[in-house]
Amino acid sequence: MHNDVILRLAADNVEMGDVDRLVNIYWALSSVLVQQVPGDVIEAGCNEGRTSVLLQQVINHFAPDRSLHLYDSFEGLPEPSEHDTFLHRGALAVTVDDLRRTFEQWHLPLPQTHQGWFDQTMPDQLPDRICFGYLDADYYESTLVSLEHIYPRMSPDAILVIDDYCDLTRNPHAFSGFAGPKRACDEFFADKPEEISVLVGVKDLAFGYFRKGR
Ligand SMILES: C[S@@+](CC[C@H](N)C(=O)[O-])C[C@H]1O[C@@H](n2cnc3c(N)ncnc32)[C@H](O)[C@@H]1O
Numbered sequence: 001m002h003n004d005v006i007l008r009l010a011a012d013n014v015e016m017g018d019v020d021r022l023v024n025i026y027w028a029l030s031s032v033l034v035q036q037v038p039g040d041v042i043e044a045g046c047n048e049g050r051t052s053v054l055l056q057q058v059i060n061h062f063a064p065d066r067s068l069h070l071y072d073s074f075e076g077l078p079e080p081s082e083h084d085t086f087l088h089r090g091a092l093a094v095t096v097d098d099l100r101r102t103f104e105q106w107h108l109p110l111p112q113t114h115q116g117w118f119d120q121t122m123p124d125q126l127p128d129r130i131c132f133g134y135l136d137a138d139y140y141e142s143t144l145v146s147l148e149h150i151y152p153r154m155s156p157d158a159i160l161v162i163d164d165y166c167d168l169t170r171n172p173h174a175f176s177g178f179a180g181p182k183r184a185c186d187e188f189f190a191d192k193p194e195e196i197s198v199l200v201g202v203k204d205l206a207f208g209y210f211r212k213g214r
Contacts, residue, residue, distance in 0.1 A: 001061035005054065013050035020201025021163070022054055025134060028159045028199075028209060029055060032131045033062035039129035039155045044118060044146045045136040045163075046070035048094040049102040055134065056108050066131065068111035070099070071121055078117065083140040083184075086177040092138075118142055122149035130154050136163040140180030147188045154212040162196070165208025171198045174206035182208070 006022040029041065041059055046052045052070055059066050076093030096115060103110045114121040118137070122145065130153045137143050143162070150160060164178040165185055185196055185208060199207035 001057055005057060009050055009054055018201075018203060018205075020203050020205040021207065022051065024199045024201065024205070024207055025051065025054060025161060026058060028161050029058045029132045030062055032157065032159050033058070033066070035157060036063075037131040037155050037157045037159075039131035039153075039158060040067045040069060040127035041132045042069045042071065042126065042130055042150065043134045043136065044071045044122075044150070045138065045142070046072045046099065046113075047092060047136075048098040051134065051136070052099070052111065053102060053106045053108060055132075056103075056111060057106075060108075067127065069114060069125075069127055070111055071114045071118060071125075072099075073117050074099075074115050077138055078142060081140045081180065084138075084178070084180045087138065118149070119145045122146065126150065126153055128153060131158045133158075133160040134163070135160055135181075138164060138178050138180070140184050143181040143184035144188060147184065151188070151192075151212075156212055156214040158212045159209055160212075161199070161207055161209045164206050165196060165198070166206040167196075167198050167208070171200050171206070173200075173204050174198070175204040176206070178206075 010019045076090040079089045114125045135146050164181040166174040166176045193213050194210040196208040196210050
């Protein structure tokens with residue numbers, strides 16, 4: 001796989017997929033695949049798939065036996081909670097056809113796509129074992145419900161990357177528009193052995209990640 005694919009994807013997805021994000025995702029996903037961590041790959045909040053196509057290409061290169069599962073309401077964001085600080089219900093809405101077109105542009109088949117709100121799709125439509133997840137859901141409830149369902153299915157050493165995990169004490173340049181994801185993570189991990197680390201970039205990347213304990 002040629003890494004310059006990241007430049008093309010970033011140019012296509014200026015709002016949601018700059019080079020900092022894609023390079024960090026490339027590193028995290030390729031590392032679990034090379035280590036042969038068992039399980040499939042998921043993206044919670046795939047939108048029109050401009051990061052999903054990178055996930056698929058990394059899978060195709062390093063471990064083509066793994067499946068990619070994509071989750072989205074395809075109705076945009078849900079109602080914000082009191083902890084959410086940006087955008088509104090229905091923002092970012094795209095269709096499954098938009099997602100399909102993205103994969104067609106990259107000459108890739110559409111991965112398994114799970115349309116609906118996370119609290120309805122995740123309980124019985126997640127893979128039994130997950131080696132990597134990209135959680136990009138913008139809002140507090142969406143992040144919390146995803147963590148509750150994804151965490152128990154993660155294999156030992158699996159990685160979950162969480163977008164909009166903004167910790168200004170560790171990463172002062174991080175985008176601070178969405179307060180919900182970090183709050184959800186802080187609550188969820190309060191009684192877990194893992195800790196969230198931050199990933200940084202040259203711009204305003206607000207990424208957190210953790211590796212599941214053994
Ligand atoms: C920032 S976009 C994802 C961008 C995408 N990961 C990318 O890199 O291009 C967030 C997505 O999460 C979806 N979403 C947020 N909360 C959701 C929920 N509770 N159930 C289903 N989809 C949700 C929205 O529909 C939206 O498409």
